[in-house]
Amino acid sequence: MKLERETTGDGRFARQPNRFTDRLGPPEPGRYRLYASYACPWAQRVLIVRRLLGLEDLLDVTIVDPIRDEKGWRVPGGDPEYLSELYLATDPDYTGRYTVPAVWDTVERRIVTNDFPRITLDLETTWSTTPDLYPERLRPDIDALNDRIYHGLNNAVYEAGFARSQDAYEEAVARVFTTLDELEERLAKGSPYLFGDAPTESDVRLYPTLARFDAVYHAHFKCSVRRLVDYPALWSYARRLYAVPAFGETTDFDHIKRHYYMTQTNINPSRIVPVGPAIDWSL
Numbered sequence: 001m002k003l004e005r006e007t008t009g010d011g012r013f014a015r016q017p018n019r020f021t022d023r024l025g026p027p028e029p030g031r032y033r034l035y036a037s038y039a040c041p042w043a044q045r046v047l048i049v050r051r052l053l054g055l056e057d058l059l060d061v062t063i064v065d066p067i068r069d070e071k072g073w074r075v076p077g078g079d080p081e082y083l084s085e086l087y088l089a090t091d092p093d094y095t096g097r098y099t100v101p102a103v104w105d106t107v108e109r110r111i112v113t114n115d116f117p118r119i120t121l122d123l124e125t126t127w128s129t130t131p132d133l134y135p136e137r138l139r140p141d142i143d144a145l146n147d148r149i150y151h152g153l154n155n156a157v158y159e160a161g162f163a164r165s166q167d168a169y170e171e172a173v174a175r176v177f178t179t180l181d182e183l184e185e186r187l188a189k190g191s192p193y194l195f196g197d198a199p200t201e202s203d204v205r206l207y208p209t210l211a212r213f214d215a216v217y218h219a220h221f222k223c224s225v226r227r228l229v230d231y232p233a234l235w236s237y238a239r240r241l242y243a244v245p246a247f248g249e250t251t252d253f254d255h256i257k258r259h260y261y262m263t264q265t266n267i268n269p270s271r272i273v274p275v276g277p278a279i280d281w282s283l
Helices: 041-052 084-090 116-127 136-154 156-161 166-187 201-217 232-242 253-263
Strands: 032-036 060-063 102-105 110-113
Touching (some): 032 041, 041 201, 110 116, 116 201, 136 156, 136 166, 136 201, 156 166, 156 201
Parallel strands (some): 032 060
Antiparallel strands (some): 032 102, 102 110
16 A cells, blocks of 8 residues: 555655546436445445435445555456446546545446445435434534544544554544543533434444444554554444344454555554454443
8 A cells, every 4th residue: 555645744644636527417227337345444434324215226235355455446257347447437637646435337337436435425315214314404514523523533533544654643643532531521411422312423433333333443553542442432332233134244354354454554564463352342
């Protein structure tokens, strides 16, 4: 995984911007295909929402191979062989990383969007509102919490793991655990979800990072101050979500571990996948 273009002069990781940001059109069976990975937290968000909203017949999905090589994500037994082919078919001059999730328009033969923050919102507001994961009355609060979760946790674990300087690493790790502490305090007040008695877009955005925390981020990304299981309220919350099929059945720890430990050789040059952790996710 080449990150030189995403590393600043002081050793900080700066994620590349999303290249394709068009909005999804109205749902049309067979038109749109989602390319996703069980290993990728950004892609898992879309898989969760697709399942929660019952959009399986409206949004086809292809799961890519978790082991990525110099050509990017491979499409097992598929056409194309690599996701990069769709990126280059859409923009022959594209030079960034080939990321998931990406939504391909089979009619216009182009990638409509790889804008992971926007895809789930489009599904929740224009494709289906049942259940309502983005209720209008809560949107300002959801947006504010989503921003906090992204900068303090979702992306901060990558800023820690891909840091090229001690200062950059320590600053990112501090944000990670400050955010986890805040979320623990919020959930310890008794609500089963971040905004009360039902999941919202914020829960969808938080869960994939929690699901990967002890298996990958704690050791591989050196976010090792505490584990998820050391936070009673967060750990109970994560398992409660895992028990929901849309969350649990899109969580593949084998794909997650093989992707991170075998692909990110700048961090793990041996490509050895660790055994464990021995954690019971059942309630």
